[in-house]
Amino acid sequence: MRLLTHNMLSSNIKGVANGFPLRIEVEKVVEKKVDLNADFLRNIFPKIEWKAFAEAARTLGYAELPEDADSSFLDSDDFLDKFHHALLELHLEEGALICPETGRRFPVNKGIPNMLLHEDEV
Amino acid sequence: MWYLCVFYHRLLDYRKAEVESLAELFRVFGDDDGDNKESSSLKWRLPQHHHPDSPFHFVNLPSEDFARNIANRSILVKGIYELWGEGSSYEELEESIRCYPDERKLPYLDSGSTFKITVDCFGKVISFQEQNDRIKGLAYIPFKGRANLRNPDHNFWLMETDDYGTNNGLPPVVQRRIFFGREVGGADRKLLPTYQLKSRTYLGPTAMDAEIAFLMANQALATPGKLVYDPFVGTGSILIAAAHFGAMTMGADIDIRVVRDGRGPDCNVWSNFKQYGLPMPIALLRADNNLPPWRPGLKEIFDAIICDPPYGVRAGGRKSGGRKLLKGTVDPYTVPDDKRTDHIPSTAAYSLVECVHDLLDLAARMIVMGGRLVFFYPVLREDDYVEDHHYPEHPCFKLIAASEQILSSRYSRVLLTMVKIGPYTEEIAEAAQLKHIEFRENHLKWLEDGNLHSAVFSPADPQIAAAGDSSLSREPKPKYRGKYV
Known part of the structure; x- marks a missing residue:
């Protein structure tokens, strides 16, 4: 699971008001190189919840991201590299996503988050 | 010129x-x-x-x-x-x-x-x-x-x-x-023999034929820098076509065995992309399209959604809900605390009408303005298929193409291409939420109304057959080289 995915997901258990951001429980992180696509990064940047993203990157052991970011940062190649790395090259291979409100564990195995709810959570 | x-x-x-x-x-x-x-x-x-x-x-x-x-x-x-x-x-x-x-x-x-x-x-x-x-x-x-x-x-x-x-x-x-x-x-x-299904490592029962998958990717305007999502990803056969044209891909499925495990380390959705040297999907996840896990406030992030929804003929759709829901009981099954960790939630059947409603709602929220929703929709051919069909509609979308492919004498599927022309407003979101609740409360009714499977596989109604004279006069779709194309 990449951090882009993490930034899009929330706990949608019935009755939960603040299911975002999900806390990350790390068992195994892997890095996979991908080609940088600046257009894609610029497109996706405004959709990212930056605080949650920077926090998630720290949880995976990558602390290079600034605390805050706005679209003017996108002109810097250095920033794009870091953004790219955190967004697309870090993978949570094994671990879990934890609902911030109820503590429900959504497991992540082989890089696939399992967001399906139990019968009594829908 | x-x-x-x-x-x-x-x-x-x-x-x-x-x-x-x-x-x-x-x-x-x-x-x-x-x-x-x-x-x-x-x-x-x-x-x-x-x-x-x-x-x-x-x-x-x-x-x-x-x-x-x-x-x-x-x-x-x-x-x-x-x-x-x-x-x-x-x-x-x-x-x-x-x-x-x-x-x-x-x-x-x-x-x-x-x-x-x-x-x-x-x-x-x-x-x-x-x-x-x-x-x-x-x-x-x-x-x-x-x-x-x-x-x-x-x-x-x-x-x-x-x-x-x-x-x-x-x-x-x-x-x-x-x-x-x-x-x-x-x-x-030459793309077609390269990508043909018979040489694909990981196949499912409803894997999309390569030629149609490429046509879908073209309808969706897949191109480098765009993000394309398939909420019923299965073995990834549609996203492979989008990835071939350079788009970033993302897929979800309710069946974890398909998205996570496949048939082993060298035979799964990832390996299908690797087989053709395509970039891996940005994300694969297990999620229920009926209760999508996207965070509140997230919208207009996909450039296109392409999918082949389960319409109950080759494969039936599933959604969260479980056995109790099936029997019409309102109270859900409560999972005992000591069994929560490895609990496997049961799922309920997902009727086509509800599935399409959820798809349109999700697409209206998550697709960028001017982005495209491309999906197959089944049509019974016993109806007056010569006349205008009633395709699903949504205030945010304009239908720009409907292409029929005849699958059997009983039904065909139509590839619908829609363009997002209006923003996803709060009123639309509220109306969708009300509809969602109606679907939950009248689960059995919708299941019967939206059951294409029985319509396709049940014997033809004798009453209709008796009144068949009128249906014979209907102009049949022309056959080419002895088959419909």
């Missing part, structure tokens, strides 16, 4: 829609920002006396570059040609070619270039001898270059239609017509 556009004689409904979409992709209509969207469709013309299902069409395109880009990216365009001449006899053709301006012809005939002439007939095979005779008959064109059959600089085509009787199932041609033109571009059909 008018070009001759010749299609492959298959998937007839998909052909013009594909060219229209590619025209949009390559910005034939300029960088319009919504105002002249209405006028943004191509001008088409049929050769005289030709049936609309004929493979020969004329299309108006602003330049040869556009024509080449469209043809080369397409799947169903055999070729787009600069027409040098046409006629109903070889004498007329010669007259017409002679009249075509020299400044258009000579640059492609000079001595430094190589060329090839292909003779093609629609609805008939002509012998090698006849082909040669026809090529020799073109001696009045001053070809100065050398012939090269392997890799010519310029490809010329001599194409003929004639009253051969069957004419591939099309109504007989009233008048013989011969076209001669220079090829500008054509579909790269």
Whole structure:
């Protein structure tokens, strides 16, 4: 699971008001190189919840991201590299996503988050 | 300028829609920002006396570059040609070619270039001898270059239609017509054997045929830098086509065995992408399209959603809910605390109507303005299928193409292409939420109403069969080469 995915997901258990951001429980992180696509990064940047993203990157052991970011940062190649790395090259291979409100564990195995709810959570 | 556009004689409904979409992709209509969207469709013309299902069409395109880009990216365009001449006899053709301006012809005939002439007939095979005779008959064109059959600089085509009787199932041609033109571009059909399903490592029962998957990716305008999502990803067969065209992909499925495990480390959704050297999907996850896990406030993030929703014939849809819901009990099953960790939630059947409602709602929220939703929708053919179908509608979307593919005598599927034209407002979100609750509360009713499976597999209603006279008078869809295309 990449951090882009993490930034899009929330706990949608019935009755939960603040299911975002999900806390990350790390068992195994892997890095996979991908080609940088600046257009894609610029497109996706405004959709990212930056605080949650920077926090998630720290949880995976990558602390290079600034605390805050706005679209003017996108002109810097250095920033794009870091953004790219955190967004697309870090993978949570094994671990879990934890609902911030109820503590429900959504497991992540082989890089696939399992967001399906139990019968009594829908 | 008018070009001759010749299609492959298959998937007839998909052909013009594909060219229209590619025209949009390559910005034939300029960088319009919504105002002249209405006028943004191509001008088409049929050769005289030709049936609309004929493979020969004329299309108006602003330049040869556009024509080449469209043809080369397409799947169903055999070729787009600069027409040098046409006629109903070889004498007329010669007259017409002679009249075509020299400044258009000579640059492609000079001595430094190589060329090839292909003779093609629609609805008939002509012998090698006849082909040669026809090529020799073109001696009045001053070809100065050398012939090269392997890799010519310029490809010329001599194409003929004639009253051969069957004419591939099309109504007989009233008048013989011969076209001669220079090829500008054509579909790269070599993609299809490369991506064909029988050589795919990981297959599911409803994996999408490669040709259709490419057509879907074209309808969705998949291109580098775009993000394409499939909420019913299965083995990834549709996203593979989008990834081939350079789009970033993301997929979800309710079945964790498919998205996570596959059939082992070298036979899963990831390995399917690896097999073709494509970039891996950005994300695969297990999620229920009925209760999507996207965070509140997240919207307009996908450039397109492409999918083949489960409509209950080959595979039925599932959603969260479980056995209790199935029996109509309101109280859900409560998972005991000590069993929560490895609990496998049960799922309930997911009717087509609810599935499509959820899909449209999700798409309306998550697709960018001007982005596309491309999905298959099943249609029963016993209904008056000649008349207008009622396709799903949504205030945020405009339907721009509906292409039918007949699957059996009982039902066909229609590829719907929709463009997002309106923002996802709070009123729309509220209405969708109310509908969502209605679906939950009347689960059994909707399950029966939206059950395509029983309609397709139950024996034909004897009452309808008795009143069958009227249905016989209905005009049947024409068959080509003995089959529907």
